[in-house]
Amino acid sequence: xxxxxxxxxxxxxxxxxxxxxxxxxxxxxxxxxxxxxxxxxxxxxxxxxxxxxxxxxxxxxxxxxxxxxxxxxxxxxxxxxxxxxxxxxxxxxxxxxxxxxxxxxxxxxxxxxxxxxxxxxxxxxxxxxxxxxxxxxxxxxxxxxxxxxxxxxxxxxxxxxxxxxxxxxxxxxxxxxxxxxxxxxxxxxxxxxxxxxxxxxxxxxxxxxxxxxxxxxxxxxxxxxxxxxxxxxxxxxxxxxxxxxxxxxxxxxxxxxxxxxxxxxxxxxxxxxxxxxxxxxxxxxxxxxxxxxxxxxxxxxxxxxxxxxxxxxxxxxxxxxxxxxxxxxxxxxxxxxxxxxxxxxxxxxxxxxxxxxxxxxxxxxxxxxxxxxxxxxxxxxxxxxxxxxxxxxxxxxxxxxxxxxxxxxxxxxxxxxxxxxxxxxxxxxxxxxxxxxxxxxxxxxxxxxxxxxxxxxxxxxxxxxxxxxxxxxxxxxxxxxxxxxxxxxxxxxxxxxxxxxxxxxxxxxxxxxxxxxxxxxxxxxxxxxxx
Numbered sequence: 001x002x003x004x005x006x007x008x009x010x011x012x013x014x015x016x017x018x019x020x021x022x023x024x025x026x027x028x029x030x031x032x033x034x035x036x037x038x039x040x041x042x043x044x045x046x047x048x049x050x051x052x053x054x055x056x057x058x059x060x061x062x063x064x065x066x067x068x069x070x071x072x073x074x075x076x077x078x079x080x081x082x083x084x085x086x087x088x089x090x091x092x093x094x095x096x097x098x099x100x101x102x103x104x105x106x107x108x109x110x111x112x113x114x115x116x117x118x119x120x121x122x123x124x125x126x127x128x129x130x131x132x133x134x135x136x137x138x139x140x141x142x143x144x145x146x147x148x149x150x151x152x153x154x155x156x157x158x159x160x161x162x163x164x165x166x167x168x169x170x171x172x173x174x175x176x177x178x179x180x181x182x183x184x185x186x187x188x189x190x191x192x193x194x195x196x197x198x199x200x201x202x203x204x205x206x207x208x209x210x211x212x213x214x215x216x217x218x219x220x221x222x223x224x225x226x227x228x229x230x231x232x233x234x235x236x237x238x239x240x241x242x243x244x245x246x247x248x249x250x251x252x253x254x255x256x257x258x259x260x261x262x263x264x265x266x267x268x269x270x271x272x273x274x275x276x277x278x279x280x281x282x283x284x285x286x287x288x289x290x291x292x293x294x295x296x297x298x299x300x301x302x303x304x305x306x307x308x309x310x311x312x313x314x315x316x317x318x319x320x321x322x323x324x325x326x327x328x329x330x331x332x333x334x335x336x337x338x339x340x341x342x343x344x345x346x347x348x349x350x351x352x353x354x355x356x357x358x359x360x361x362x363x364x365x366x367x368x369x370x371x372x373x374x375x376x377x378x379x380x381x382x383x384x385x386x387x388x389x390x391x392x393x394x395x396x397x398x399x400x401x402x403x404x405x406x407x408x409x410x411x412x413x414x415x416x417x418x419x420x421x422x423x424x425x426x427x428x429x430x431x432x433x434x435x436x437x438x439x440x441x442x443x444x445x446x447x448x449x450x451x452x453x454x455x456x457x458x459x460x461x462x463x464x465x466x467x468x469x470x471x472x473x474x475x476x477x478x479x480x481x482x483x484x485x486x487x488x489x490x491x492x493x494x495x496x497x498x499x500x501x502x503x504x505x506x507x508x509x510x511x512x513x514x515x516x517x518x519x520x521x522x523x524x525x526x527x528x529x530x531x
Contacts, residue, residue, distance in 0.1 A: 012287040013168055014160040018102055018149045019290070020171070021109075023279025023490050024142055025100030028112050031135060031361040037117055037516035038087040038438060038474075042126050046464065046471035048439065048457040052080050071382050086366050089119060097525040102150025106143060106318040113139040117383060126438040126456065131273035133387040134178065138280060140385040141171050144347060146336070149417040159463035164336045166344035168283055170351055175280040176240040178389045183236035185390035188363060193395045194233075200225040203500045208397040208444040209269035209437070210429040211383055215510060217267050217500045235260045243284050250284045257281050269420075271436025272388065353385060358388040399496040400447040400516055406465065406486035415491060416465065417477040418443065422496045439475050447493070464487055466525030 043051040058072055076084065092115045099112060115138060120127035142169045149160025186194040193199035200421060201222065204214030217224075235257055258278060265274035299446035329527035330407040336344075353378070361369040380386050401422055405413035410431060420430050421440040446454055463474040493516040500511050 005235075007164075011527040012162060014149060014460065015154065015287040015290045016159050016164050016282055016285050017145050017163045017168070018151065018154060020279055020282045021102060021142060021145065022100045022151060023150075023275065023282060024109075024138060025096050025098070025274045027135060027272045027279060028096035028099060028116070028139070029093055030275065032089045032096055032119075034271060034435045035123075036086050036089035036093065036433075039089060039119060039123060040082055041123055041125065041471070041474045042438060044082040044309075045250060046083055048459070048460045048464070049126070051076055051085075055080065072121060074121040074384055076122050078116065085122070085248075092116060093120070096361065101152065103152075109139055109145075110145045113143065113385075114521040120384075121382075123438070125453070126442050130387070130389055130391065131270065131276065133374055134389070135272070135276055135383050136384045137387055138171065138276060140383075141167060141174065141347075141351075142345060144340075162335050164340050164344040166341070166348050169182060170344075170348055171280060171283050172243050172356070173352065175277070175284070176243055176276070177355060177359065178280075178391075179240045180234040181389045182362050182393075183233060183364070185393035186233075188396065189390075189393040193397075196227060197226040197229045199392075199395045200228040200232075202397050203392070203395050204267060205496075206399045207268055208401075208423065208441045209432065211267060211269050211431050211497075212428050213431060214266040215311055215429050215498055216433075219501055231260070245399070246284070247289070250286075251289065254281055254284050254289075257284075268322065269430070269432040269436070269441075271432070272434050275434065297368055311470050354380065354386045355388075358386060362388045362390060396448070400498055401494050402443075402446050402491045402492060404461075404489060405492055405519070406489050408485075408487055410487055410522065413492075413519075414479070414494075417479060418475060422511055422513075423477065425499070425509040425513055428510045462523060462525075465489060467527035486525055486526050487525075488519050490522040492519040 041047055043049050043054075045052060055072070055077065058068060063071070065077075092112060095104070095112050095115070097109055098201070099108045113136060116132075120132050120136075142290060146161040147164050152158055165516070186199075190199065204210065204218045205216060239253045239256060242253040258281065260279075261274040261277045264270070316408045322419070357369065357373050361373055399422070403423070404416040404418075406416055407413045415423070418440045420432060420437045421444065422429070444458075446458070461475075466489065469484065494513045495516050499507075499512050503509050503512065
């Protein structure tokens with residue numbers, strides 16, 4: 001039904017919710033497929049952080065079953081076979097396709113949220129990153145969107161049901177927090193990098209997993225990198241307020257936020273993060289925006305198609321007039337019920353205060369907020385669905401790589417080159433796109449002095465390299481010259497810098513590297529059954 005004459009037009013978002021859900025489904029598809037090819041190697045029986053050992057230690061603490069499930073929420077309490085570490089992510093990928101298409105009802109986002117939480121809880125340190133939290137928080141809120149409405153409905157011209165405005169607000173609020181909190185973190189804790197406009201001059205080079213796109217952009221002049229910092233502050237600090245302003249401001253936000261996220265995706269290797277951010281930004285638009293885009297693309301298609309087919313003119317208009325070029329026509333969708341609206345208010349009453357407390361505890365350190373929040377945080381922290389976001393508060397200024405070396409005779413050492421990580425100077429930095437290789441990403445923080453946080457997985461990695469090389473092989477480039485069973489391992493340290501176009505043309509190198517300090521003392525390999 002239309003709004004009464006003189007009344008403010010209704011803002012409908014049934015179509016945008018369908019597209020957001022499709023984007024969320026594609027994000028889950030990328031996340032679960034990435035999990036499927038690495039979770040077993042990371043936390044399986046022969047992995048770097050074996051899941052079975054972790055669960056056994058927690059069970060030995062004497063905590064009752066319900067407490068264990070609450071604090072370590074994973075389905076792997078029921079079964080922990082290595083095959084499940086591949087099978088469950090593949091199941092998640094299948095459910096992600098269902099979410100993308102909009103079929104399966106509310107059970108699909110519930111299952112995806114629970115399954116992803118189970119997998120990344122099992123993955124422990126390798127999955128304690130902000131985009132994992134962002135996906136869990138976005139998918140948790142998506143549970144409360146209308147269960148009906150699919151891409152098939154759009155193709156048939158059916159208008160999907162309207163979402164609760166409050167749930168849409170919470171998803172928009174999530175996007176505002178992601179951007180604004182990250183901007184404030186840069187201002188408060190990264191003054192020497194961001195407020196001096198120097199941060200982007202070494203951002204690409206010192207990223208956890210450098211990319212070829214980042215290498216390319218690194219060659220741009222200084223003014224470009226300084227302008228990139230200003231553009232980052234524009235998108236993260238200024239534009240978020242547009243999300244809650246009238247339609248023209250929301251359009252400005254979307255038009256600037258979209259290339260911002262695309263540029264990050266083309267110059268870095270952060271997996272599904274940028275796809276998810278773009279999906280969230282769709283909810284800034286409304287159905288009128290999408291219909292306008294649909295009409296424009298329909299007119300454009302009618303002009304281009306005859307030329308491609310060798311015929312002149314625009315061709316006949318589709319039945320139903322120009323409006324048929326839009327995504328969907330017809331009256332507004334069904335409004336949410338009273339129960340849904342009341343539930344949304346309860347949800348908002350929990351999430352908004354908790355998210356404000358989380359942001360305050362990070363941005364206003366030393367004010368006692370952490371201590372006051374601790375009892376409340378314990379209630380929701382295990383589920384990672386209410387978070388604080390602080391992307392790149394400071395940037396590492398030089399890249400120090402700890403290269404693992406092995407020896408068979410104790411004299412000559414050969415490097416073990418990590419896949420996806422800087423190694424051979426003549427190998428270009430990779431583009432991993434939507435795949436996020438967790439081990440090399442996590443390993444890149446080794447030289448930042450985190451101490452005991454890296455001790456367990458590094459000890460297990462050394463044990464695998466010494467005594468079970470096949471278990472460690474997926475993390476390294478194939479190198480036939482390496483010993484089948486090394487006698488000792490050590491770490492050598494190198495400073496890596498991006499080369500220039502001149503370096504590439506003269507010597508064929510993408511990286512310039514130089515040794516830093518002395519190699520570590522070799523650690524002798526001792527395996528069961530060997531002296």
